[in-house]
Amino acid sequence: MSSIPRVYSSTDAGAPQLTGMVGSLIALLDAVLVDGYGVGGAAKPGAGWSKHLSAAGKRAYRNDPVEGSGFFLEVDDSATVGTARFATARGYSMLRGFGDGDDATPSRTDRPLGSVIAKSTSLGSTASRWVAVADNRAIYLFINVAPALLVDQRQPYFFGDFISYKPGDIMPWCIGFSGLTGYAGTEDFDGHIFSTPNTAVTIDSERPAGFLPRTQATPAGPGSAYLVGGHRVLKFHAWNADPAWLTPYPDQLTGGLLYTGVQVFEGPSRPRGRLPGIVLPYHVRPFADLSIESPPVEFIGASQLVAVGYSSNYYPTPITTGTFRGQLLFLLGGGWW
Numbered sequence: 355m356s357s358i359p360r361v362y363s364s365t366d367a368g369a370p371q372l373t374g375m376v377g378s379l380i381a382l383l384d385a386v387l388v389d390g391y392g393v394g395g396a397a398k399p400g401a402g403w404s405k406h407l408s409a410a411g412k413r414a415y416r417n418d419p420v421e422g423s424g425f426f427l428e429v430d431d432s433a434t435v436g437t438a439r440f441a442t443a444r445g446y447s448m449l450r451g452f453g454d455g456d457d458a459t460p461s462r463t464d465r466p467l468g469s470v471i472a473k474s475t476s477l478g479s480t481a482s483r484w485v486a487v488a489d490n491r492a493i494y495l496f497i498n499v500a501p502a503l504l505v506d507q508r509q510p511y512f513f514g515d516f517i518s519y520k521p522g523d524i525m526p527w528c529i530g531f532s533g534l535t536g537y538a539g540t541e542d543f544d545g546h547i548f549s550t551p552n553t554a555v556t557i558d559s560e561r562p563a564g565f566l567p568r569t570q571a572t573p574a575g576p577g578s579a580y581l582v583g584g585h586r587v588l589k590f591h592a593w594n595a596d597p598a599w600l601t602p603y604p605d606q607l608t609g610g611l612l613y614t615g616v617q618v619f620e621g622p623s624r625p626r627g628r629l630p631g632i633v634l635p636y637h638v639r640p641f642a643d644l645s646i647e648s649p650p651v652e653f654i655g656a657s658q659l660v661a662v663g664y665s666s667n668y669y670p671t672p673i674t675t676g677t678f679r680g681q682l683l684f685l686l687g688g689g690w691w
Contacts, residue, residue, distance in 0.1 A: 357402060357418070357421055357489055357490050357491075358489065358687060358688060359487060359488065359489040359631050359684070359685060359686055359687065359688065359689075359690050360398060360399075360401065360487070360488065360489070360686065361485065361486070361487050361644075361660050361662075361684070361686060362385075362386045362398060362485070362486040362487070362488065363483075363484070363485050363486075363644070364481065364482075364483045364484045364485070365483070366391070366392060366396070366398065367392050367393075367396040368391045368392035368393060368396065368397070369385070369391055369392070370382045370384075370385045370391065371481040372473055372474070372481065372482045372484050372497065373473070373474055373478065373479050373480060373481055373482065374437075374438050374439050374473055374474030374475075374476050374477040374478055374480065374482075374539075375438050375477070375478065375479060376411050376431060376432055376433050376438045377410075377411050377431050377432075378431070378438075378473065379429065379431045379441045379471065379473055380411070380412070380413040380429055380431045380441075382484065382486075383413065383415065383429060383493075384405065384413065385400070386400065386401060386486050386488055386493070387400055387401050387402075387403035387405075387415050387488065387493065388400045388401075388403055388404065388405050388415065401488035401489055401490055401493065402417075402418055402489065402490025403415045403416060403417050403418070403490060404416045406426055406449060407428075407449065407451070407452060409452060410432065411430065411431050411432025411433070411434070412428070412429065412430050412431065412432055412452055413428075413429050413431075414426055414427065414428045414429070414449050414452065415427045415429070417490060417491050417492070417514055417515060417527075418490040418491055421490060421491060421691075422490060422491035422492075422514075422515050423491070423515050423524075423525065423526055423527050425445055425446065425447060425514075425515070425525075425527040425567075426445065426446040426447070426448070426449040426455065427443060427444075427445055427513050427514075427529075428443065428444050428445070428446065428449060428452060428453075428455070428468075429441055429442070429443050429471075430442045430443075430452075430468070435467060436467070436536050436537075437477060437538075438473070438474075438477055439472065439473055439474050439475070439476070439477060439537050439538065439539050440470050440471060440472050440473055440534070440536065440537035441470075441471045441473060442467045442468040442469060442470055442471065443468050443469045443471060443513060443529060444458055444459065444460065444468035444469065444529065445457075445458075445459040445513070445527060445528075445529040445565075445567065446458055446459070447525060447567060457525070457567040457568075457575075457576065458576070459529050459565045459566065459567045459576040460529060460531070460565040460576055461575060461576050464565075464576070465531075465535075465565075467535065467536070468529075469511075469513075469529050469530060469531045469532070469565075470532060470534035470535060470536060470537060471495075471497070471511055471532070472497060472499050472509055472532070472534060472537040472668060473497065473499065473537075474499055474500070474539070475499050475500040475539035475540070475670050476500070476539060480501060481501070482497055482498055482499055482500070482501070483497075483498035483501070483505065483508075484496060484497045484498065484508075485508065485644070485662055487631070487660065487662065487684045487686075489630075489631070489690055491514050491515040491630070491690075491691070492512070492513070492514025492515050492516070492629075492630055492631070492690075493512070493513055493514055494510065494511070494512050494632070494662075494682075494684065495510070495511040495512075495513075496508035496509065496510050496511075496662060496664055497509050497511075499539070499668070499670075500539075500670055500671075502671065502672060503671070503672055503673075504672050504673065504674070504679070505643055505663070506639075506643045506663020506664065506665070506679050506681070507663070507664075507665045507669075507672065507673050507679060508662070508663060508664045508665065509532065509545060509664070509665065509666065509668060510530075510545075510547045510548050510664045510666065510682075511530045511532065511547065512528065512530035512547065512564065512629065513528075513529055513530055514527060514528070515527050515528075515630070516528055516618050516626075516627045516628060516629050516630060517627050517628050517629075517630055517691065518626060518627040519625055519626060519627050519628075520626065520627070523627075525566070525567040525568050526627060527566075527567065528564040528565065528566055528579050528618060529564055529565045530547055530563065530564045531546060531547070531562055531563060531564050531565055531579075532545045532546055532547055532666075532668075533545055533546040533561060534668070537668075539670060540670055541668045541669070541670070542667070542668070542669050543667070543668040543669075544589050544590050544666065544667060545666035545667065545668055546561045546562060546563045546666070547563045547564075547581065547666055548563075548581065548583075548584070548592065548593050548616075548634075548664060548666055548680065548682065549586060549590075549591065549592055549593060549666035549667075549680075550563060550580065550581065550586075551585070551586050552580050552581065552582045552619065553582060554582055554617075554619070554622075554623060554625070555622050555623050556622065557580050557582075557619060557621055557622045558580070559578070559580075559621070561580075562578035562579060562580055563579060563580055563581040564578075564579035564580075564581070564618070565577070565578060565579055566578070566579045566618075566620065566626065569620040569621075569624075569626070570620060570624065571620065571621065577620060578620070578621075579618050579619070579620065579626070580618075580619045580620075580621070581616055581617070581618065581619070581629075582616070582617045582618075582619050582625075583614055583615065583616035583617060583634050584614070584616075584634045584680070585599055587599065587677070588677070590666075590667045590678055591677045591678060592664065592665055592666060592667075592677070592678060592679055592680025593634060593680050594634055594635060594636060594637070594638065594680060594681075595638055595639070595676060595677045595678070595679060595680045596638075596677050597638050600636055600637055600638055601636055601637060602637065603635070603637035603638075603640035604640075605636075605637075610650065611635060611637070611640065611650060612635065612636035612637065613633040613634060613635050613636060613683065614633065614634050614636065615628050615629070615632070615633055615634070616628060616629040616632055616633075616634060617629075630690040630691060631684055631685045631689065631690035632682055632683070632684055632685075633682075633683045633685075634682060634683070635681060635683060638676065638681075639661075639663065639676075639679070639680070639681040640661070640681070641659075641661035641681070641683075642661065643661060643662070643663040643681075644660060644661065644662065644663075645660070645661050646658050646659070646660055646686070647659040647660075647661065647683075649685060649689075653685055653689050654689060655685075655687070655688035655689035655690075656685035656686060656687055656688055656689030657686060657687030657688065658685075658686040658687055659683045659684065659685060659686065660683070660684050660686055661681055661682075661683055662681065662682050662683075662684060663679060663680070663681050664679070664680055664681070664682060665678050665679045665680070666680075
């Protein structure tokens with residue numbers, strides 16, 4: 355299995371195309387997580403997950419049970435409920451069959467559909483652009499739901515292990531949650547991932563960015579997860595996208611990059627861990643979208659950084675206002691764990 359973090363994109367030679375059709379998301383995940391794609395020098399191997407279950411329009415993937423937690427990610431891309439504009443995901447500590455597993459996260463009572471993943475504003479074969487950054491334990495997925503959207507207007511998702519602060523944590527994984535309960539392609543919706551204005555002591559409990567299989571408040575079942583990292587001024591704004599609150603790049607004092615990590619909280623003053631391989635710049639989109647940069651020397655093990663633009667605002671037309679679009683930096687080549 356591969357433990358090297360890599361960036362995957364719909365613009366790669368041989369990459370699968372994501373559309374508003376049944377099965378297109380699981381075809382993408384088959385390629386990125388397990389099988390790889392492309393030929394010759396352009397080939398990219400899968401991230402190192404395994405395919406645990408397979409059926410028409412459905413998959414269950416498992417991350418590395420040796421280096422990682424071995425958790426199961428169940429994805430329903432069958433449009434049995436709703437339409438093929440979106441798919442749904444749920445996590446398990448053990449999975450015997452589709453819908454039959456232990457520690458279903460989020461719970462079916464709390465989120466009957468699970469975590470909703472918007473694929474396309476329309477039904478049919480029109481391709482949506484996408485970017486993924488993944489290794490054998492975690493995947494970050496970014497989706498442009500319409501061809502006309504700006505290239506950095508991608509909705510973000512996260513599924514997989516995080517770096518737990520709890521010694522001996524046996525369930526250090528999280529299911530990212532956009533906040534969507536469905537997707538019709540016309541929403542103007544303020545997403546929950548990399549945008550909620552949380553601090554270490556002030557958490558917006560109505561807008562979880564994910565779900566954990568266990569928390570201190572919910573020791574017998576799943577509970578909410580909140581992300582703490584960046585700053586946003588107003589609703590719909592991305593993290594660290596308002597120039598008045600940030601420093602220009604490069605920073606005048608250090609001459610370089612200022613950044614912070616992204617922490618996973620269970621609630622106010624309850625940090626649980628941090629997301630792997632990701633840093634958030636204290637600058638407004640300091641690099642060109644998808645550019646490969648040299649990492650600061652303190653990122654031991656990483657050989658490169660890739661800048662990925664995103665917008666947590668689900669909107670069907672181009673968003674030209676810069677404060678609605680942010681940027682995240684991912685370590686490539688290593689340095690995640």
